[in-house]
Amino acid sequence: MNKKDVAHLLEExxxxxxxxxxxxxxxxxxxxxxxxxxxxIENLEELVANGQLRSIKGIGEGLAEKITEFVRTGRxxxxxxxxxxLPPGLEEMLAIPGLGPKRIKALYDTLDISMIGELExxxxxxxxxxxEGFGIKMQENILKGIEQVRRHSEKHLFPTALEAAESLLSxxxxxxxxxxxxxxxxxxxxxxxxxxxDILVSARPxxxxxxxxxxxSHPDVEHVTAKGETKSSVxxxxxxxxxxxxxxxxxxxxxxxxxxGSKEHNIAMRSLAKKRGIKMNEYGLFREPSDKLIPCADEExxxxxxxxxxxxxxxxxxxxxxxxxxxxxxPELVENxxxxxxxxxxxxxxxxxxxxxxxxxxxxxLSWEYLGIADHSQSAAYANGLDAARVKTQWKEIDAFNGTSxxxxxxxxxxxxxxxxxxxxxxxxxxxGFDYVVISVHSKFKISEADMTKRIIKAxxxxxxxxxxHLTGRLLLSxxxxxxxxxxxxxxxxxxxxxxxxxxxxxxxxxxxxxCRYAKxxxxxxxxxxxxxxxxxxxxxxxxxxxxxxxxxEKKDVLxxxxxxxxxxxxxxxxx
DNA sequence: GCCGTTTTCGGCCCGACTGTTTTCAGTCG
Numbered sequence: 001m002n003k004k005d006v007a008h009l010l011e012e013x014x015x016x017x018x019x020x021x022x023x024x025x026x027x028x029x030x031x032x033x034x035x036x037x038x039x040x041i042e043n044l045e046e047l048v049a050n051g052q053l054r055s056i057k058g059i060g061e062g063l064a065e066k067i068t069e070f071v072r073t074g075r076x077x078x079x080x081x082x083x084x085x086l087p088p089g090l091e092e093m094l095a096i097p098g099l100g101p102k103r104i105k106a107l108y109d110t111l112d113i114s115m116i117g118e119l120e121x122x123x124x125x126x127x128x129x130x131x132e133g134f135g136i137k138m139q140e141n142i143l144k145g146i147e148q149v150r151r152h153s154e155k156h157l158f159p160t161a162l163e164a165a166e167s168l169l170s171x172x173x174x175x176x177x178x179x180x181x182x183x184x185x186x187x188x189x190x191x192x193x194x195x196x197x198d199i200l201v202s203a204r205p206x207x208x209x210x211x212x213x214x215x216x217s218h219p220d221v222e223h224v225t226a227k228g229e230t231k232s233s234v235x236x237x238x239x240x241x242x243x244x245x246x247x248x249x250x251x252x253x254x255x256x257x258x259x260x261g262s263k264e265h266n267i268a269m270r271s272l273a274k275k276r277g278i279k280m281n282e283y284g285l286f287r288e289p290s291d292k293l294i295p296c297a298d299e300e301x302x303x304x305x306x307x308x309x310x311x312x313x314x315x316x317x318x319x320x321x322x323x324x325x326x327x328x329x330x331p332e333l334v335e336n337x338x339x340x341x342x343x344x345x346x347x348x349x350x351x352x353x354x355x356x357x358x359x360x361x362x363x364x365x366l367s368w369e370y371l372g373i374a375d376h377s378q379s380a381a382y383a384n385g386l387d388a389a390r391v392k393t394q395w396k397e398i399d400a401f402n403g404t405s406x407x408x409x410x411x412x413x414x415x416x417x418x419x420x421x422x423x424x425x426x427x428x429x430x431x432x433g434f435d436y437v438v439i440s441v442h443s444k445f446k447i448s449e450a451d452m453t454k455r456i457i458k459a460x461x462x463x464x465x466x467x468x469x470h471l472t473g474r475l476l477l478s479x480x481x482x483x484x485x486x487x488x489x490x491x492x493x494x495x496x497x498x499x500x501x502x503x504x505x506x507x508x509x510x511x512x513x514x515x516c517r518y519a520k521x522x523x524x525x526x527x528x529x530x531x532x533x534x535x536x537x538x539x540x541x542x543x544x545x546x547x548x549x550x551x552x553x554e555k556k557d558v559l560x561x562x563x564x565x566x567x568x569x570x571x572x573x574x575x576x
Numbered sequence: 577g578c579c580g581t582t583t584t585c586g587g588c589c590c591g592a593c594t595g596t597t598t599t600c601a602g603t604c605g
Contacts, residue, residue, distance in 0.1 A: 017577090025588055060578050098594085101602050133602080185605090210598030226604095228593055231605095232592095243605080258590090263605055270589040275581095281590055319587090389588060 001035050001071050002487045003044045009070060009079060010034035010063070012091075016082045018079050018101045019090050031137075032318075033063050035264060038514055039319035041521045045071060077532075090114030095154060096145040098138070120146050132133065146234070147175075154195060155239050155477055158543065159506045161187055161194035164238050165218060168218060169199055172244070175214055177207025179249045184259035186312045190546035192509040193208065193476055198240035200259050202249040205503055215244040251283045253298050258282035264318035265311075270320060273306060314549040333549040338561040342371030342541050343413055344438050344469060344501060344529035350375035351383040353534045356397055358409055362535035370564040371538075373398065374413035374438045378423035385417075389428045409564045409568070411435040411571075415469055420444040422458030431464035436571045438501065438529075440469030441482065449483035454483060457492040466574055467499035470510045478507070486515055496520035497574055499559060501529045504544025505537075516551020525570070527559035 014030030033352040036058045039042065048071045070076040093104050093116055104328065107113040110131060113122055123143050124238050128134045142345050144425045175180040182188075185198030202356040203211055212232050216217070216224045225241070226233040233243045247255045258266060259282065273280035277288050285294040285305060286386060296302050308325035312333055315321040326332045345359055346352030352361070356373055376385035381553070391414070398410045415438045417425040420459050424431060424439060431437055440457045459465055471489060472481030493500050500519055503510045510525065511519065528544035530537050541560070548558055555561045562570065 014577095023577075026577040026586085033577085042602095058578070062577060098603065102602060136598060141594090218585085226593055231592060233593090259605090261605075266587055280588085283591090378584075574602065 001074060002205050002485060004486070006044060006067055007038040008068075008072060009039065009076065009540050012081055012343070015094070016079075016086060019086055019094075019104060020082075021101060021105055025564055029060075029262035030254060031059075031061070032058050032264070033067075035317070036320065039317070039517070042230050047432055048512060049393075049541075060414050070294065079524055084105050087114035088310045089118075092116060093119065094546060095149050096142060097148065098141050098145055103133070106133070108204075115148070116146055128386055129526070134178050138242050155193040156195075156238075157476060157506055158190070158192060158194055160238070161197055161240055163243070164198040164220065164236060164240050165199065167442060168215070168242060171218065172199060172211065172215060175207075175211050177203045178211065179203055180252050182256060183356060184256060185243075186240055186500060187259060188260045189262065189316055190314045190550055192513070192547070194240075197236075199242065199244045200252070200255055201244065201246045201254040203246055205248055208246040211246050212244065219379070226548070229547055242537075243281075247283070250295060253296050253302060254280075255282045255563065259280070259426065260316060262317050265316040265321070268318045268322050269306070276306060278306070298326060312544065313550065314370075315552065317550075331552045333552045334545060334553050334555050334558050334561065337541055338546045338555045339366075339368065339369035339528065339545070339559070340563060341368040341372070341409075341468070341526050341567075342532075342538065342560055343436065344374045344410065344415060345532040345538065346370060346375050346383075346415075347394075348374055349384075349386055349390065349465055350380070351533060353492070356394070356401060356410060359532070360405070360408060362538055363388065364408055366538060370409040370567065371409065372411040372412060372413045372436065374415040376442075377414055377416040379417045379419065379425045380442055385425075388426065391426075391433075403531045411567070413438060413466075415440050417442050418456060418459040420447075422455040424459055428462075428464060431462070432575075434464070435568070436466040436574075437464050438467050438469040439465045441473055445473060445482040446482075449485055452483055453488050454484040456489055460489070460498050462495055464575055465498060466502050466571060469492065469529070470531070471500055471504040472512070474510050475507045476509065481510070486511075487518070490515065490519050490524065492523055494518075494524055499525045499527055499574075501545045502528050502529050502547050503531050504540045504542070504547070505531045506540060506543045509543060509547045511547075511551075512545045516548060516553055520553055520557050525559050526553060526557060 001160050011034040014027050018027045048068050053059050053067055066076055066090060090104055093099055111127060113119050122128060123139050128139045153435055165187055169183060179297060180202045182200055184200050187195050199209055216232050218228055220236050221234045222237045225232050231245050235241055244258060270280045279286040279288055287294055294305060298443055300310045309330055311321050311325050311326055347354060347356050347359055360371050376383040378385045378387040395412055398412050401410055412435045416432050418441045419425055419440050474481035500511055528541050528548055530540040532538045
């Protein structure tokens with residue numbers, strides 16, 4: 001039983017209660033608790049065993065009791081009863097834009113509709129028109145919404161969304177009357193997948209309508225879903241929804257903060273402001289009761305006024321950043337410029353397209369001092385994995401390169417398969433010749449969580465294993481992670497003094513940022529690895545830096561910020 | 577459901593937009 005299971009349970013209870021039209025504050029308490037448990041840096045099972053759940057802010061008597069029962073017995077009758085009381089299709093109906101719990105409940109109570117398919121059929125038969133609060137327009141929008149749910153996933157990969165947002169922004173920022181403009185939302189917070197794009201513009205009020213109009217009629221727009229005086233929402237041809245908000249320039253910092261979110265962070269911030277006698281919204285901070293605006297030149301000013309240090313957007317998830325900012329204990333997040341190199345890159349030897357020399361040259365362009373090459377091992381036939389003989393050829397080439405290149409070092413690494421039985425794909429005699437060994441699962445995904453966890457931990461125990469590669473094997477929006485007890489692997493890595501990579505490929509971003517803090521607290525060093533298969537791929541480390549920052553990691557927590565000499569020393573100490 | 581420098585009950589963030597209404601409820605972020 002780990003925190004992910006508990007968080008998932010609480011999340012679902014929240015949703016079910018929502019569908020039952022329960023007290024919205026009760027609903028929020030469950031969703032809040034899910035997020036809090038998810039972000040826990042302490043060991044949940046220990047907290048339960050010691051009866052310390054109540055000491056967590058947001059976990060009261062009721063939740064502590066339910067969590068304890070679930071952790072101890074693996075079951076929660078309260079949840080099971082709740083689940084049984086509602087038809088299973090209702091939850092997926094929440095995905096339809098414009099349909100919330102109230103309307104879904106009305107549809108279920110009066111028309112007995114409990115699945116998307118039934119709803120679609122009822123719309124075609126005009127059966128929604130008789131319902132109070134529903135009309136012809138709503139029926140049309142529901143059909144459109146069903147279409148949208150089926151056609152597009154609601155989430156988009158970070159690079160796809162970023163590209164679409166920058167395309168919109170570059171046009172909008174050039175419009176007449178635009179003073180400041182920027183991207184907010186989950187993109188600015190560097191989430192691993194993106195729901196929609198938020199663009200913010202400041203301009204004189206007289207210019208706002210033209211800016212809104214230009215946005216709504218942009219060539220990337222498929223259709224407009226809302227258009228008001230200060231705000232518009234559109235659906236892009238790429239399948240992504242985008243929102244634009246236009247405000248006047250003195251409101252820009254407040255709107256930027258508001259529009260960056262997260263929603264939960266905003267709620268907590270407003271609640272804090274209120275305690276300080278200040279009303280906070282997207283237009284400003286207002287001293288109550290006079291409602292007098294307290295001006296701020298930028299976002300930094302807002303935090304300063306509320307008596308806290310500046311919270312970088314990546315941390316704004318209401319996962320402890322507000323208390324830390326008040327106490328002046330925010331981490332100094334790692335930055336892209338702190339990196340001096342990276343590990344886990346592929347070359348022509350296996351499934352990469354560039355040579356060792358080309359990869360090293362590209363790394364130098366990024367002002368790096370070293371590069372780790374980690375081609376596939378012999379069992380990875382699909383990726384042209386290297387056998388021991390080819391490994392030796394590559395070592396010679398790297399030695400020759402290092403012999404002539406001043407001020408730049410190539411490390412000899414390997415991405416060695418973790419075989420189904422938990423042994424590694426090279427004998428120790430070969431492994432001992434590498435500077436470092438990335439161990440990854442590339443086969444036999446469909447085993448039980450217990451077996452997969454045992455398999456990886458056994459591999460990690462090998463004295464030559466340096467770091468775990470893409471721990472869960474997930475491919476965002478396309479392949480679920482294989483079952484593995486992440487917490488148990490982190491604990492084992494901490495025990496053995498090993499590392500866990502942050503695979504920076506934008507499809508992976510694995511280790512997930514939600515686990516980074518826990519790993520850091522356990523004293524684990526996390527390398528940021530691009531899993532590059534060509535020279536351009538090296539730049540993917542930037543995505544990994546986003547993950548590290550979201551995971552509260554500082555320079556000292558990331559192996560890539562070490563000098564080549566420090567890296568070498570660390571590798572040696574692990575393999576002794 | 578949770579919480580408390582207004583502390584065991586009565587609050588709980590705040591505003592824009594839509595579609596249905598004719599003053600507002602529901603949804604969204």
